[in-house]
Amino acid sequence: MPELPEVETVCRGLQKILSKQPVLRRVELRRADLRNEMPLLKLQSLEGQKVLAVKRRAKYLIFETKKGLLISHLGMTGSWRVESAENMGKHDHVVLHFGSSLRLVFRDPRRFGILDFKKSLSEPPFTEMGPEPFSDEFNVDYLRQQLKKRASPIKNALMDQRVVVGIGNIYASEILFEAGIRPQRRSGQLKAQQLQNIIDKTREVLERSIVAGGSTLQDFVHADGEVGEFQDQFKVYGKSKENCSCCGQKIRSQIIAGRNTFWCSKCQG
């Protein structure tokens, strides 16, 4: 489900909900594992701690306390929301109990999500990640260095979290459409100006999506239950057989990097 804009939207919602720095009273695991087994004892070591901030790094949410970090990845179908005890469903796997009977519930039908404990950001998986797309580190020199020896399509590189974080299958197609570059173009063959264009459009597309509250395809919801609106601004994703809004050409699709990929063969060279 969620790429950077969706995770950022959830993060901002949680920040707001937890802005009074409430105390994490109890971590309740309603099953032992998601994608991985969850470290119950380490997570319980955070009980009694104030949540000082909710942050995002890549597609991870980070609940920060003085004693360590509770980190959460939404996988494909994960969501956090405020929910009462009466409305629990079978895919509600974790409950964070706060003071004032506030309950944050993690729902994840496919269980590709992650809930884990980390002492700090200077351990994996954070040490394996590329720069944030909005950071100065994500610049032409860096990107050229990363891509110069890659024979794989630029779409693969954009989705590689070691190159730059936060871009997944939807935004890779949307970014490359805006940049006017075909997803199957060889990474190492792109010119500096094209790389700069990719950087600019990455930021522009992600920013526009954050403003729209992310994209809701099936089940993405904010912590307050609202849905995202950016899917209404998609130019190519999911639009095979429709016509390009820019030139009228039929949008094409193909499996690239193992996932369905969309582009306009006239607008993208």
Place this chain on the structure above:
DNA sequence: CTGAGCACCTGAGGGC
């Protein structure tokens, strides 16, 4: 080292 393919899991939607 890279890249391709598959595995993990459930639910929605289409075709019959």
Place this chain on the structure above:
DNA sequence: TGCCCTCAGGTGCTCA
């Protein structure tokens, strides 16, 4: 209504 198939915002493993 129901069955069977395909597909879905991610990532990490194995194999060539």
